[in-house]
Amino acid sequence: MLLIPLLAMIRKDLLLFLTDRRAVIMSFVAPIAIASFFGSIFSGTEAERARVTVALVDHDGSTISQAIVKAAVADANLNVTSPTADEARKAVREGDITVGVVIPKGFGDSAARAFFGGAQKPALTMWYDPSRGTELGLVRGIMTEHIMSAVSQEVFSGPTGTRVVDDALTNLGQSGLPTDQQRRLQDLLTSVRAFNQSAPAGLASGGGGAPVGGITVPYTVAQEAITSGENVAYNGYAHSFAGMGIQFLLFSSIDLGIGILLERQRGLWKRLRSAPLSRMTLLGGKALSGALIALMTLLVSFGFAMIVFKVSIAGSIVGFFMVAAACALMAATFGLLIASLGRTPGGSRGIASLSVLMMVMLGGAWVPTFLFPQWLQRATLVVPARWAVDGLDAMTWRGLGLSAAVAPTLALLGFAALFSTIAVLRFRWEE
Numbered sequence: 001m002l003l004i005p006l007l008a009m010i011r012k013d014l015l016l017f018l019t020d021r022r023a024v025i026m027s028f029v030a031p032i033a034i035a036s037f038f039g040s041i042f043s044g045t046e047a048e049r050a051r052v053t054v055a056l057v058d059h060d061g062s063t064i065s066q067a068i069v070k071a072a073v074a075d076a077n078l079n080v081t082s083p084t085a086d087e088a089r090k091a092v093r094e095g096d097i098t099v100g101v102v103i104p105k106g107f108g109d110s111a112a113r114a115f116f117g118g119a120q121k122p123a124l125t126m127w128y129d130p131s132r133g134t135e136l137g138l139v140r141g142i143m144t145e146h147i148m149s150a151v152s153q154e155v156f157s158g159p160t161g162t163r164v165v166d167d168a169l170t171n172l173g174q175s176g177l178p179t180d181q182q183r184r185l186q187d188l189l190t191s192v193r194a195f196n197q198s199a200p201a202g203l204a205s206g207g208g209g210a211p212v213g214g215i216t217v218p219y220t221v222a223q224e225a226i227t228s229g230e231n232v233a234y235n236g237y238a239h240s241f242a243g244m245g246i247q248f249l250l251f252s253s254i255d256l257g258i259g260i261l262l263e264r265q266r267g268l269w270k271r272l273r274s275a276p277l278s279r280m281t282l283l284g285g286k287a288l289s290g291a292l293i294a295l296m297t298l299l300v301s302f303g304f305a306m307i308v309f310k311v312s313i314a315g316s317i318v319g320f321f322m323v324a325a326a327c328a329l330m331a332a333t334f335g336l337l338i339a340s341l342g343r344t345p346g347g348s349r350g351i352a353s354l355s356v357l358m359m360v361m362l363g364g365a366w367v368p369t370f371l372f373p374q375w376l377q378r379a380t381l382v383v384p385a386r387w388a389v390d391g392l393d394a395m396t397w398r399g400l401g402l403s404a405a406v407a408p409t410l411a412l413l414g415f416a417a418l419f420s421t422i423a424v425l426r427f428r429w430e431e
Contacts, residue, residue: 065108169186295327
């Protein structure tokens with residue numbers, strides 16, 4: 001008999017939701033629009049990927065500095081411009097350029113002399129935007145590769161290298177090194193000079209042909225994005241719809257909780273308690289109707305992504321619905337938690353909104369979790385949004401099987417059980 005009043009309560013809430021057309025439209029349009037925006041940002045192809053904008057100022061003009069500039073311009077990760085030093089510094093300060101690199105006068109000759117140690121190392125100036133420190137690390141690594149390649153190639157096969165080796169051999173006695181180390185260094189420099197002298201003249205002077213000598217990165221990288229299968233491109237819309245979908249489920253749960261608080265202020269819950277219905281039936285009806293609305297919102301969003309952006313459930317379809325249903329139930333019980341702990345609708349909305357924003361951010365919907373400190377990455381395991389996003393990712397673009405849906409589903413159901421238990425124990429039926 002309890003099933004009939006429970007279904008009546010669910011039907012009443014669904015009808016109230018569907019009669020407000022503006023609310024229904026916004027429930028569907030808002031997550032679709034925002035997820036589409038984020039997906040368009042993070043779904044670029046290899047040719048469309050973002051490059052770090054770098055201003056490269058060459059005050060040296062040597063063979064080495066010119067080789068560095070040429071290699072940087074050809075690098076697929078950089079967008080190199082060549083302004084003056086003042087223009088570069090101004091552009092970095094105004095946020096138009098991420099990093100400004102200045103190659104000082106005499107850099108090539110000083111770097112070549114410091115290659116074998118002993119000589120003072122030249123300073124490469126880097127101006128950078130402090131709000132984009134991660135890109136600075138990328139630029140430093142790329143420039144290190146190009147500088148080492150250019151300097152070592154010139155030392156081993158160019159005219160600068162011949163002059164540097166001759167000077168180093170002449171001044172070896174003044175290096176301050178122990179006698180045995182001087183002897184070993186002398187053997188090395190003599191071998192380098194012999195190598196330089198044996199190189200074809202055209203190549204040694206920077207002419208055409210294959211490069212001779214030089215230290216380069218001793219490997220190449222074969223990149224392969226691991227998705228649901230071989231040669232299956234990553235569809236970033238799948239992740240963005242998962243993240244934004246969970247965000248709006250949690251925001252809709254705020255409306256559920258605030259609605260219950262408003263009904264309590266009007267005395268509705270006191271009148272409901274006079275009916276022959278248990279607390280579990282009343283709260284259960286609210287939770288189930290909220291879960292159905294949340295599930296419908298999530299499925300419509302993913303349906304739009306599948307039709308428009310070719311998102312597919314590459315993993316288990318059953319697993320996808322398991323995770324989606326658990327997400328919806330978790331969001332609905334979170335709404336009950338808000339209603340049970342909140343006192344006034346206004347105050348509760350602000351605290352609940354902050355909680356949702358924190359959960360979504362820590363869940364990886366906005367910022368990749370690898371950017372978090374290690375302790376914070378571990379702490380996100382107690383955030384339901386993390387399990388929800390990971391579970392939906394596993395069933396869509398990762399293409400994992402049903403077993404991969406079990407842990408996220410159980411975790412989300414565990415959060416739902418926790419929220420509902422607190423809600424039942426703390427719910428106040430009268431204002």
